[in-house]
Every structure is written in C-alpha cells, then in structure tokens.
C-alpha cells in the first residue's frame with residue numbers, strides 16, 4: 533500500500549474540478565443505448581468510469597479516448613463480446629448494468645471486488661423474485677443473472693440505494709410497452725435519480741413523474757447526440773472545505789445551476805459561516821470561523837466524510853443525521869468517518885442513525901488507514917490542513933476510484949512555504 537504524508541496548514545489557489553462521475557456514467561450509457569456513434573466530452577477517467585466503459589465494451593460498444601473526449605460506436609451494442617461483466621468497485625456500474633443485461637435474455641455474470649459484492653442488491657432481488665428473472669450469488673465475487681425484462685408496473689423501495697431506481701429507469705423506455713415505477717418507503721438520494729431523468733431527457737426520452745411514481749412510455753429510442761459532462765460538486769466539496777478551513781480557494785469547472793445534490797455543500801458551508809462568492813464558472817471561498825450545524829445527509833451521502841471533518845474543526849457540536857445507508861459504500865463510512873476524526877485527535881461518535889462531532893480548534897494528526905475508500909482519503913487530506921502534526925495516509929491510491937488527479941490538484945494549492 534502506498535503512503536502519503538501531508539503537513540500543510542494553508543491553501544491558496546485555483547482548482548478545476550474533474551467531470552461529474554455520476555453524469556459521466558449516465559451519459560456513456562445513454563449514448564450506448566442509442567446504438568449510434570457520438571462523443572461524450574469532458575470525461576475525466578477514473579477507475580469507476582473505466583469500469584463502465586469496459587462493461588459497455590463487453591456488450592459490443594467500441595470506444596476511443598482522446599484526452600477528455602470519449603467517442604463511442606454503439607452500432608453493435610447487444611452483440612456481446614463477453615458474458616462476464618466486471619464492474620470492479622463501482623456500485624453505480626453494477627446496479628446500472630444489471631437491468632441492461634435484462635434487455636437480452638442471456639446469462640450474464642458480474643464479477644467485482646469483494647467490497648462491491650458485499651453492498652446490497654436486495655432491491656433487485658425482491659423485484660426479480662416476482663418476475664421471471666433469476667439472479668443469484670455464485671461466490672463471494674460473482675453474481676449470475678438471467679432473464680428478460682418485460683414492461684410492467686414495478687415498485688421498488690427507495691431507502692436502500694437510488695442506483696436501483698436509476699438502473700431500472702434507464703432501460704424501461706426500450707421495452708415493448710409502457711411501464712410505471714413506484715418508489716416506496718423513504719426516497720433517499722433522490723437527486724441522483726433526478727440526474728438520471730435529466731440525462732434520459734437530454735437523449736430524447738419521454739419520462740414523467742407523478743409524486744414518487746415514474747411513468748415511462750415504451751417503444752422509445754435514445755437519440756444519438758454529443759454531450760458535455762459538467763463538473764463534479766462532490767469533488768469540489770473537498771477544495772471548498774479546504775478554503776473555508778485554511779486560506780482561500782477558487783473552485784472552477786462548475787455549473788452554477790447544477791441539479792447535483794452535492795451542490796448542497798455551498799449552502800452548508802454558508803450556514804456554517806464560510807464566505808463564499810460565485811465567480812465565473814465556480815466559487816471562491818475564504819477562511820472563516822466555522823460554526824457546527826446539524827445536517828441530514830440522506831440525500832447527500834458522499835459528502836459525509838468531508839462534512840465530518842468540517843464539523844471536527846468547527847465551534848460547537850453538530851450531527852450528521854440519517855447516516856445508516858453509509859454503511860454500504862466502499863467502506864462502512866459511518867465507522868471510517870468516525871475513526872478518521874478520532875484518530876486525528878478529534879471527537880466523534882455514532883449515536884443511533886447519527887454521527888455526532890464536537891469541534892476543536894486544531895486536530896493533532898497521525899496515521900490514517902483509509903480502508904480502500906477514496907472519500908476517506910480525500911477527507912483525510914482536508915483534515916490534515918487543521919492538524920498540528922503531519923497526517924500519514926496509508927493506501928492513498930484508493931483515490932483513483934473517482935479522482936486519480938486529486939493529489940496533483942491538492943499539491944497545487946498547498947505549498948511548503950505555507951507551513952505554520
């Protein structure tokens with residue numbers, strides 16, 4: 533495992549964030565479903581995006597990467613090259629491709645990392661039980677699936693992962709009849725489903741929503757088009773937090789009107805007392821004294837580790853509320869977020885469905901084991917800015933899951949001369 537030592541207390545500079553991982557997954561899939569040729573522009577490659585590209589390739593799509601442009605030839609989509617798809621560690625890829633394979637009535641196998649296959653598939657398991665679809669775990673690292681999805685009136689619970697709902701919605705317009713999908717229970721991470729619907733509409737699909745029910749006419753075709761992926765607010769959050777804690781940052785490459793749920797980082801930082809100014813293409817943040825806040829993270833789960841770090845360096849005690857689903861991410865992020873803060877000399881604990889964090893003026897520093905979780909690596913890097921001693925991150929290469937250039941960008945805004 534690779535080790536990184538961070539010992540900086542000040543930041544100053546501009547960061548251009550990578551493209552939204554969520555939008556990139558969806559746009560690559562939508563273009564492939566169109567069975568045409570086109571280009572998705574401004575895609576920053578990460579291992580999750582590569583996993584989606586490789587799964588598309590195994591389903592017959594050719595791709596050609598030139599810098600940040602990915603040109604797809606999906607004219608042979610469906611003429612598969614491999615019956616084994618490898619989503620690696622990407623939850624989105626696994627849960628989006630399961631319904632895609634059900635367009636073909638062939639046996640498919642999904643092989644992924646053990647951390648991926650430990651994440652729940654219960655919502656599909658429950659759904660398929662009543663349909664003529666077979667899905668079973670073949671081993672710790674493999675899932676086998678066979679069946680053909682027919683149009684119908686489906687109902688799926690919304691309180692496990694929104695990725696099941698997004699995955700089903702993307703294929704319903706291609707079925708030979710109309711469908712509805714009702715989301716039951718508490719609809720969490722809803723903003724991600726809104727992103728799915730946005731991309732579907734951008735690719736010419738008609739889809740309606742009445743309350744928590746989606747109405748999807750069948751016999752539709754995704755239209756071929758080129759598409760530009762906007763910047764990623766989940767990744768912007770680390771640099772906005774860094775500016776608020778330790779100096780000044782300008783974070784660019786962002787759509788001011790984005791529907792990404794993690795855009796919420798802006799209003800959270802403002803409520804905590806940070807000074808944020810919109811600039812062309814992004815936002816500028818200055819160091820401010822931060823106040824603790826109670827935050828419901830059920831729609832913005834990916835922000836949780838960095839919000840924990842912000843609370844650990846704020847005045848007062850704050851809660852990250854409704855964290856239960858965080859147990860099923862790349863790591864158990866309830867445990868790993870609490871562990872991160874406590875290991876660095878802060879004060880955090882689990883309490884029911886919440887993480888409670890009491891702020892300190894400074895953290896101490898120390899050795900962080902990041903449990904192969906990219907968001908823990910990035911949150912630990914932000915935390916290091918508030919530490920008296922260095923932070924040593926063990927396994928920092930995990931960052932490649934979503935943001936391989938993270939340390940390149942982080943290094944640009946810190947500098948030896950800022951130490952102290």
Ligand SMILES: O=C(O)C1=C[C@@H](OP(=O)(O)O)[C@@H](O)[C@H](O)C1
Nearest residue numbers: 554624693694695721724833834
């Ligand atoms: O659809 C997506 O692109 C995502 C949905 C969210 O998952 P959940 O719906 O499981 O919260 C989020 O945590 C993940 O990083 C990306």
Ligand SMILES: C=C(OP(=O)(O)O)C(=O)O
Nearest residue numbers: 621622623624625834861
């Ligand atoms: C949980 C994440 O992604 P996924 O669910 O796609 O693995 C993430 O990026 O933090």
